[in-house]
Amino acid sequence: MCAARGDAPGGGRYGEAVFRPEQAGEGERIDFGALAYDDITMARLRALGAGPGWRCLDVGAGTGTVSRRLLDEAGVESVLAVDRDVRFLAERPGLDVLQADITAPDSLHGGFQLVHARFVLMHLPEPESLIAALAELVAPGGVLVLSDAVDLTSDRTPVTPYTTVMRAMWEGLRATIGTDVSRVPSYPHLLRGTGLEFVAAEIHVPPLVPGSPISRFWADTWERSRAAMLATGLVDDAAVDAGVRYLDSDECAALSGGMLTAWGWKAEEESPS
């Protein structure tokens, strides 16, 4: 893959400046996101054909929920789960685990029928070159599937305790580790630019219901990025606390960030005539 150090103004990286895996509760935070999105992800991967005989790569696999469900529910042949920190991943028959930084050169080699990366590229620099490198890992006839967050608010969205904290979160993560969700809607275009074909995309927005996995995911994420949010000057501790209370109250009437999933297929190799 490609060499790239974080391009955040502060030079920080995922897992170091924020979302440190060794901090208690980080696995649970990832699992709340997985609970909110895994069924949607699995439905899409299965609709794309993930099943028996497929060799799969799960990039930035986190706690491995998708990797395991690919094996258990879709019945794929194998999954290679890769992460910069693999403490939440355990090997088992069919599931191989590799600790690697996907921004390092030559960290991965192909070819897989499915290459999947969810909520990873948005945190990393140079998505164009990362997407091109991931496309290289797809076997002929295989598919690259990318999911990342989209911010569906605009300057006309009503101001609520939720939107105030979310705005500070995106800005704080951008400044601290370079997270940038503004480029996520470009993924279909970027996939096509790598030469992948039959590109398409969809968005899922889980309802923000008090106590739901997505509400708990945002509350946990705010807690873990509180310092980055305060540093923006957009919120103080009281505003973050108000956002957490709002999420858990009947007052909550807001649109969550969504998950955009985009995919593209690598052409089959032409058989010699």
Ligand SMILES: C[S@@+](CC[C@H](N)C(=O)[O-])C[C@H]1O[C@@H](n2cnc3c(N)ncnc32)[C@H](O)[C@@H]1O
């Ligand atoms: C938000 S979690 C998503 C986990 C999982 N894909 C999911 O959707 O449940 C992001 C994951 O990407 C991993 N990650 C971040 N930067 C990485 C890098 N440069 N190389 C490999 N993995 C990375 C993190 O360690 C973390 O497990």
